[in-house]
Amino acid sequence: MPLSRLAAEFAAEIRNHDWSDAPYRRDRAGHDRSREGRNGPPSLQLSPTETGAVRTNVMWVTAQVLLHADPNLDLLEFAKECGVEPGFLFRSNGKPSGSLWAGIRTVDGQIARPGSWQADK
Numbered sequence: 297m298p299l300s301r302l303a304a305e306f307a308a309e310i311r312n313h314d315w316s317d318a319p320y321r322r323d324r325a326g327h328d329r330s331r332e333g334r335n336g337p338p339s340l341q342l343s344p345t346e347t348g349a350v351r352t353n354v355m356w357v358t359a360q361v362l363l364h365a366d367p368n369l370d371l372l373e374f375a376k377e378c379g380v381e382p383g384f385l386f387r388s389n390g391k392p393s394g395s396l397w398a399g400i401r402t403v404d405g406q407i408a409r410p411g412s413w414q415a416d417k
Contacts, residue, residue: 297370299377306358307377315350316341348381355380356399363400363407371396 299307314329320340329341342350355378362369372392375385387393401408406415
């Protein structure tokens with residue numbers, strides 16, 4: 297199932313951002329170190345594994361809100377479109393990993409309201 301326009305736009309923005317120095321500086325959405333040239337601010341850089349963890353957490357935070365608004369969101373497709381590494385999304389046999397849903401807060405099988413540990417009644 298294709299993503300909603302909103303989910304596709306969130307995924308595109310998450311995928312487009314250079315997360316490799318996210319903990320060390322505040323900057324605009326769509327930051328891209330390769331476009332800064334030599335005049336860009338120097339900063340530390342995360343390893344590829346650390347960068348993937350930041351991107352995955354950003355995907356989960358966004359997905360929590362999207363799933364609450366639209367329980368039909370295809371979480372796997374959203375994560376792929378965000379640029380989450382296939383090794384996190386799929387097992388070695390090619391089947392989806394259960395790890396993806398581990399980052400979504402649920403209460404009694406319902407998606408928790410954003411910012412809370414409670415579900416709508």
